[in-house]
Amino acid sequence: MHMKIKKRYLTLLVIGVLLVSSTLGAATLAEGQAMLADIDNLSNLGGKDFSALMTMISEDPETGIEKTKVLQFRSDDDDKFLLLIKEPVVKKGQGYLMIDDNLWFYDPESRKFSHTSMKDQFNQSDANNSDFNSSSLANDYKVVSIEDGKLGNFSVYILVIEALNNEVTYPKRKLWVTRENTLVLKSEDYSASGRLMRTSYYPFYTKSEGNYIPTKMIFVDELIAGKKTTISISDISFKDIADSVFTKSYVERVNN
Template sequence: MTLKSLVLATALLLVPVGLSAQTVPSLMQKIDSVMELRSNITAKVELTQQRVNQGTRVIEMMYRRRDADDAFMIVMTGPEVEKGNGYLKMGDNFWMYRKNTRTFQHINRDESIGGTDASAEDFEQKKLVELYKPAKEGPDAIKKEILGKIPAYKFEIRAKANNVKYPKKIYWVRQDNGLPLKEEAYSLSGTLMATNYYLSYANVDNHYIVNRALFIDEFEKGNKTVMSLSEVSLRTIDNSVFTKAYLENLSK
């Protein structure tokens, strides 16, 4: 759980408002509205991956994303072996750029990105309300809990179709503004696969952006990733950025 969570994490961008209707669909819609950026974001991302028996690996990248036309670009800046490589998505097209061979290659939605366990399909824009439905109806569907010292709503959702990566998820969102605090993802057989903690949010131009998150691999105990965002900008990204030429020039 690394780059996939980055998509969600960088999308958690909103002006906080109080939540009036406390139903699971409304909370899901809230997360969707947060995920749908409808704007631009540029950020420096550092992922510190800790793997059992493999030590720690730091992956650095520049991340640019524009939701209006479903475009994003990742340029790897570290480690040295990955430096200059990149990924570009424009609509349905997803390319991988390799600096050594100076070539672009179409990649499938199920291929790994940057040596992580995330794949291209994790970057597809999908709405939670389209993929999931509440696991329970009625007053029991949402529970109030204190997470740390923060009052949160806890709710469970189930996939509507059989092609959703995690068939079951449990969310904890802040009661005051709907910001996700914690997320659990389960496999088809009901095993807890991942727990994600959204540890802190930064206020950038009156928007909240998660700038520190912890992703725990629950299946392979001991594997975890810490994500940190810095140099965040919400300035409009020029059209020329989301092009092969730009990615190629950047990697020179």
């Protein structure tokens, strides 16, 4: 009788240990929501301005490979950004200007601005205009599930998030976030119907003054096999940018 009780006690003890072990490192939905805020805080620049050169390689099975160079300017405090195409020559001077919650596309050939959307593709690539704006995951999404996982050699949390408004580009996303410093390494972007539209990779980051900037981004079109865009970022600067840069008049005259 004594042996039976002892065995039962040991069995319960093992089960208890297994249950505790299974919850170690696990995160709650509330903690997942806090991770979204951390991602925003680490990638957004606060009172700093940001400029860089983006080199984009777009691969399309129908049209081939196109190389584009873009000057990027951001001022997160004012929620403004400017993207100016420098190469190829046929697109030089085209610009995307975000001011007062409006995104404008400038065509130097017609010398006209036209209203466009953050959801639209940038320069017919696999990147969207929203990929270059400040991050607002915590305000735009809620975490509906979270689990532990691995991505290559990295221990990650895998978050499934759903949109809280209609302004976001993708209603549903799945994020692979590093456990160590809350950086997004991979994202699967879904339509409202649940169809996988795009997979994004962020393999390299640079850290400056407490912020993390992805220096390489790969956007893979999941609807067209072989179609993807790779963006490399260089010449990064956090020097102040004059307010006049974020104006239509600047975009009009900068390439004249």
